[in-house]
Amino acid sequence: MAAPKKGRSASAQSKPGRSLALILIAIVGLTAGMFASGHTTPRLGIDLAGGTSITLEAKSDQGSAINKANMDTAVEIMNRRVNGLGVSEAEVQTQGSRNIIVNIPKGTNSEKAREQVGTTAKLYFRPVLAQEATGSAAASPSASPSGSSSASPSPSASASGTGEKATSSSSPSASATSQGRAVTDALKADSTPSASASAKASSSASPSASASSGAAVTADDAALQAKYAALDCSKESVRAKAGEGVKPEDTTVACGEIDKVWYKYLLGPAAVDGTEVDKAQAVYDTQTAAGWQVTMDFNKSGAKKFATITGQLAQNTQPQNEFGIVLDGNVVSSPFVQNSITGGQAQISGSFTQEEAQGLANMLSYGALPLSFQEQSVTTVTAALGGDQLHAGLLAGAIGLLLVVIYLVAYYRGLALIALASLLVSAALTYVLMALLGPAIGFALNLPAVCGAIVAIGITADSFIVYFERVRDEIREGRTLRPAVERAWPRARRTILVSDFVSFLAAAVLFIVTVGKVQGFAFTLGLTTVLDVVVVFFFTKPLMTLIARRKFFASGHKWSGLDPKSLGAQPPLRRTRRPGGPAAGPVETKEA
Amino acid sequence: MSKLGNLGARLHRGEISYDFIGHRKLWYSISILITITAIVGLAVRGLNMGIDFQGGAVFTTEKTSVSVSQAEEYAKSASGHDAVVQKLGNGTLRIQIAGMDIKQSNEIKSDLAEDFKADPESITAELVGPSWGDQIASKAWQGLAIFMVLVVIYLAIAFEWRMAIAALVALIHDITITVGIYALVGFEVTPGTVIGLLTILGYSLYDTVVVFDSLKEQTKDLTKQTRFTYSEIANRSINGTLVRSINTTVVALLPVAGLLFIGGGFLGAGTLNDISLSLFVGLAAGAYSSIFIATPLVADLKEREPQIKALKKRVLAKRAQASAEEAPVQTRGDDTYGDEPEDAEAAVVGPRNQPASRGRGRGRPSGKRR
Numbered sequence: 001m002a003a004p005k006k007g008r009s010a011s012a013q014s015k016p017g018r019s020l021a022l023i024l025i026a027i028v029g030l031t032a033g034m035f036a037s038g039h040t041t042p043r044l045g046i047d048l049a050g051g052t053s054i055t056l057e058a059k060s061d062q063g064s065a066i067n068k069a070n071m072d073t074a075v076e077i078m079n080r081r082v083n084g085l086g087v088s089e090a091e092v093q094t095q096g097s098r099n100i101i102v103n104i105p106k107g108t109n110s111e112k113a114r115e116q117v118g119t120t121a122k123l124y125f126r127p128v129l130a131q132e133a134t135g136s137a138a139a140s141p142s143a144s145p146s147g148s149s150s151a152s153p154s155p156s157a158s159a160s161g162t163g164e165k166a167t168s169s170s171s172p173s174a175s176a177t178s179q180g181r182a183v184t185d186a187l188k189a190d191s192t193p194s195a196s197a198s199a200k201a202s203s204s205a206s207p208s209a210s211a212s213s214g215a216a217v218t219a220d221d222a223a224l225q226a227k228y229a230a231l232d233c234s235k236e237s238v239r240a241k242a243g244e245g246v247k248p249e250d251t252t253v254a255c256g257e258i259d260k261v262w263y264k265y266l267l268g269p270a271a272v273d274g275t276e277v278d279k280a281q282a283v284y285d286t287q288t289a290a291g292w293q294v295t296m297d298f299n300k301s302g303a304k305k306f307a308t309i310t311g312q313l314a315q316n317t318q319p320q321n322e323f324g325i326v327l328d329g330n331v332v333s334s335p336f337v338q339n340s341i342t343g344g345q346a347q348i349s350g351s352f353t354q355e356e357a358q359g360l361a362n363m364l365s366y367g368a369l370p371l372s373f374q375e376q377s378v379t380t381v382t383a384a385l386g387g388d389q390l391h392a393g394l395l396a397g398a399i400g401l402l403l404v405v406i407y408l409v410a411y412y413r414g415l416a417l418i419a420l421a422s423l424l425v426s427a428a429l430t431y432v433l434m435a436l437l438g439p440a441i442g443f444a445l446n447l448p449a450v451c452g453a454i455v456a457i458g459i460t461a462d463s464f465i466v467y468f469e470r471v472r473d474e475i476r477e478g479r480t481l482r483p484a485v486e487r488a489w490p491r492a493r494r495t496i497l498v499s500d501f502v503s504f505l506a507a508a509v510l511f512i513v514t515v516g517k518v519q520g521f522a523f524t525l526g527l528t529t530v531l532d533v534v535v536v537f538f539f540t541k542p543l544m545t546l547i548a549r550r551k552f553f554a555s556g557h558k559w560s561g562l563d564p565k566s567l568g569a570q571p572p573l574r575r576t577r578r579p580g581g582p583a584a585g586p587v588e589t590k591e592a
Numbered sequence: 593m594s595k596l597g598n599l600g601a602r603l604h605r606g607e608i609s610y611d612f613i614g615h616r617k618l619w620y621s622i623s624i625l626i627t628i629t630a631i632v633g634l635a636v637r638g639l640n641m642g643i644d645f646q647g648g649a650v651f652t653t654e655k656t657s658v659s660v661s662q663a664e665e666y667a668k669s670a671s672g673h674d675a676v677v678q679k680l681g682n683g684t685l686r687i688q689i690a691g692m693d694i695k696q697s698n699e700i701k702s703d704l705a706e707d708f709k710a711d712p713e714s715i716t717a718e719l720v721g722p723s724w725g726d727q728i729a730s731k732a733w734q735g736l737a738i739f740m741v742l743v744v745i746y747l748a749i750a751f752e753w754r755m756a757i758a759a760l761v762a763l764i765h766d767i768t769i770t771v772g773i774y775a776l777v778g779f780e781v782t783p784g785t786v787i788g789l790l791t792i793l794g795y796s797l798y799d800t801v802v803v804f805d806s807l808k809e810q811t812k813d814l815t816k817q818t819r820f821t822y823s824e825i826a827n828r829s830i831n832g833t834l835v836r837s838i839n840t841t842v843v844a845l846l847p848v849a850g851l852l853f854i855g856g857g858f859l860g861a862g863t864l865n866d867i868s869l870s871l872f873v874g875l876a877a878g879a880y881s882s883i884f885i886a887t888p889l890v891a892d893l894k895e896r897e898p899q900i901k902a903l904k905k906r907v908l909a910k911r912a913q914a915s916a917e918e919a920p921v922q923t924r925g926d927d928t929y930g931d932e933p934e935d936a937e938a939a940v941v942g943p944r945n946q947p948a949s950r951g952r953g954r955g956r957p958s959g960k961r962r
Contacts, residue, residue, distance in 0.1 A: 072726075092723060094720060382678050392854075393864050404846045404847060407843065448788065451848075451868065454848065455795065457843070458844025462802070495805040499801040505746060509742060513735035514732050514735040516727075516728040517728065518728060518786070518787075521790055522735075
């Protein structure tokens with residue numbers, strides 16, 4: 001952009017002011033948000049502020065060996081659960097041969113963390129054999145829909161393959177009275193699964209015809225029925241025990257909540273295992289009114305099994321066309337199936353809140369813990385580094401910064417004001433963002449990050465050092481300040497962008513690929529790099545443009561840092577000596 | 593500070609310049625020497641991995657009145673390692689020491705019991721696993737490898753492949769030296785150290801790219817002129833950005849030096865030492881390598897190019913002709929390229945002005961000498 005010719009040609013003139021106003025508004029807005037949220041300091045990591053330490057003990061009652069490999073896997077999975085983005089500073093490590101310690105920094109929701117690390121998240125997809133609401137006399141929630149297109153027979157969610165949304169089923173046949181028998185039939189069903197997912201079964205009323213999934217009927221089916229009949233899912237104590245000690249290949253009973261009503265389920269053997277889920281994500285479905293959903297991508301074997309089971313289920317009638325998604329013994333969702341879902345992708349929709357959906361997706365993605373754990377103790381811990389460390393660090397950093405200020409003022413004189421203002425803006429933005437990111441994504445600041453921020457100061461300062469040097473070079477060429485400021489900018493801008501892009505590339509790659517603390521570092525690096533560019537573009541440059549109009553700077557005052565004399569500028573390009581013009585030889589002013 | 597301003601001006605005009613490229617053999621030798629020292633240090637002493645990487649022992653005491661800092665001292669005297677001491681909610685202490693086996697931990701346990709004046713049975717000792725597991729490490733390596741490939745591709749597109757190679761060499765140089773010095777000093781490697789190394793990685797590349805950007809600009813219309821060889825222009829470009837390099841290095845290093853010498857030295861803060869040492873060495877190496885290693889390396893690689901070779905021939909021939917025609921021009925500055933007297937007249941791009949003391953070329957269109 002060429003330097004504006006005169007006084008107030010609106011467009012070019014208003015620009016610097018506008019950018020400055022913009023960034024100041026941003027700072028004020030963010031700061032207001034920070035105070036409004038009540039988190040006015042960045043959250044500190046365990047090394048600086050201490051936190052909570054949870055000790056978990058592996059339980060051996062489930063026959064799975066407590067060995068080093070399993071413990072290490074559990075550590076990794078827990079680590080990802082409590083530190084998904086790598087910024088929360090939580091630490092997970094084994095202690096002895098059976099314990100795992102989870103340390104979470106102060107200010108983190110320790111209840112939530114305890115839930116996250118404690119649940120084993122064993123997930124199975126089991127065909128539903130029977131289902132009824134507990135406590136209520138209504139045997140089955142499957143109310144026949146009266147041709148309305150929306151109400152699905154059971155208030156449960158529906159599963160659908162991507163691209164083929166299940167519409168409401170319109171063939172509910174299992175009426176309340178037949179429930180009991182349906183169960184019996186199902187349990188006595190022929191245990192050879194019909195592997196051929198044949199053409200759509202015409203509504204065969206008897207479930208035995210299509211008893212899917214090879215229900216392994218054991219001698220205790222009567223016992224199981226009794227258990228099912230007795231199961232009262234409205235009691236929490238009962239719910240907690242319902243899924244205990246069940247092997248995946250067993251037929252079992254379980255509880256599940258749908259729209260605030262507890263249902264009990266009789267479930268067939270697990271058809272697909274949660275470990276066969278490759279990736280799961282929480283997405284907000286804007287298409288339908290389904291709200292939050294969890295999408296799942298199965299791996300190869302999972303996709304095959306899932307296609308088979310859904311193919312079979314689709315031929316059944318309500319509720320036996322449902323499968324229960326059982327997480328740690330509870331049914332989280334029991335979608336019904338209309339047709340075989342191939343392609344290895346599926347959605348679970350239910351009345352999820354955002355947190356529930358994300359939590360479920362998280363657990364599905366990171367898989368089940370190989371062992372179950374029992375909480376042994378929860379205790380607070382003090383900072384791993386003495387408080388003197390942080391103080392020493394901050395004090396030393398402050399002294400270092402003071403030296404930087406002195407150096408900049410000595411070298412750049414008046415320009416140092418711009419440098420310092422830019423640094424202040426940069427620091428304010430960084431601080432506010434870090435404070436806000438604490439509650440938002442669990443961002444916590446540890447000592448290395450504090451040191452990293454101090455280095456980031458150097459990189460931020462470099463951006464305007466590059467620019468200042470360009471401006472001074474232009475002045476040495478004999479230009480006056482305004483054109484110098486404008487001409488220097490495009491060249492400085494390119495340097496700043498190219499070099500910052502390299503830093504940002506590092507941050508992006510590391511953030512995507514790595515886990516844990518390295519990922520946290522990448523996040524901080526990316527943040528400071530972006531802020532650097534923002535500050536230089538929207539603050540430093542406009543400010544330069546503005547001060548170029550000030551007499552103090554434009555006239556090249558001795559203390560402005562832009563004095564052509566002390567910069568050793570040559571007389572203007574036309575080689576005529578102006579009387580009183582700057583001598584060719586550099587003029588010595590006093591040494592700073 | 594006008595002296596420095598002056599220096600900047602004279603550097604800008606090319607009146608004074610230091611011959612960085614010409615002395616490249618010296619820089620290479622210095623770097624190779626330091627790098628070899630670093631590698632030897634690494635091989636002989638190895639890295640002293642902290643508890644986060646290799647696990648260690650954790651001791652839990654009974655409720656005690658011993659303060660955290662006292663416990664730290666006890667643990668250090670008992671084991672010779674830095675210990676992490678935390679007070680738990682119930683008044684007990686948790687003391688973590690890196691790299692222990694059962695036998696050692698039992699010895700330390702009895703030592704600690706003595707220090708604490710407690711029954712050895714009241715202190716529990718258990719081995720803890722690393723919190724920085726293999727997976728974090730392997731993913732970190734993977735991420736670094738992918739980044740290196742991408743950054744080389746990016747630099748090859750944004751600049752050219754020679755610069756990409758040189759930047760990579762400078763990067764490896766910086767990291768090696770930092771790690772080696774770390775091994776020599778014998779500090780414990782903590783996650784903080786690793787974060788410090790990653791910071792250096794970013795900074796080293798960043799700094800190199802800033803210098804290369806100016807180099808690229810200066811050598812834009814290189815083959816359209818016959819006054820300077822590539823190396824000379826590369827040298828001018830280093831000298832042109834020298835002030836910026838010095839300032840940036842000072843600004844980046846001052847706070848870190850504060851952390852290292854004030855925070856670590858006087859206040860004796862342990863972990864700060866780890867981080868700030870790696871940062872200080874790395875930042876210094878990064879600033880050094882951009883100027884003394886990366887750019888000369890690019891010049892070396894460029895001078896092998898046929899076009900650039902031909903240019904050098906033309907330049908030298910022209911100079912020989914010039915010196916035959918008229919008395920050789922006195923050079924200013926201390927640089928001689930090869931065996932040719934170098935004309936210290938500046939500037940390839942745009943008009944540059946001669947100091948008044950030199951009347952040659954006055955009145956002619958700028959830049960044209962004959």
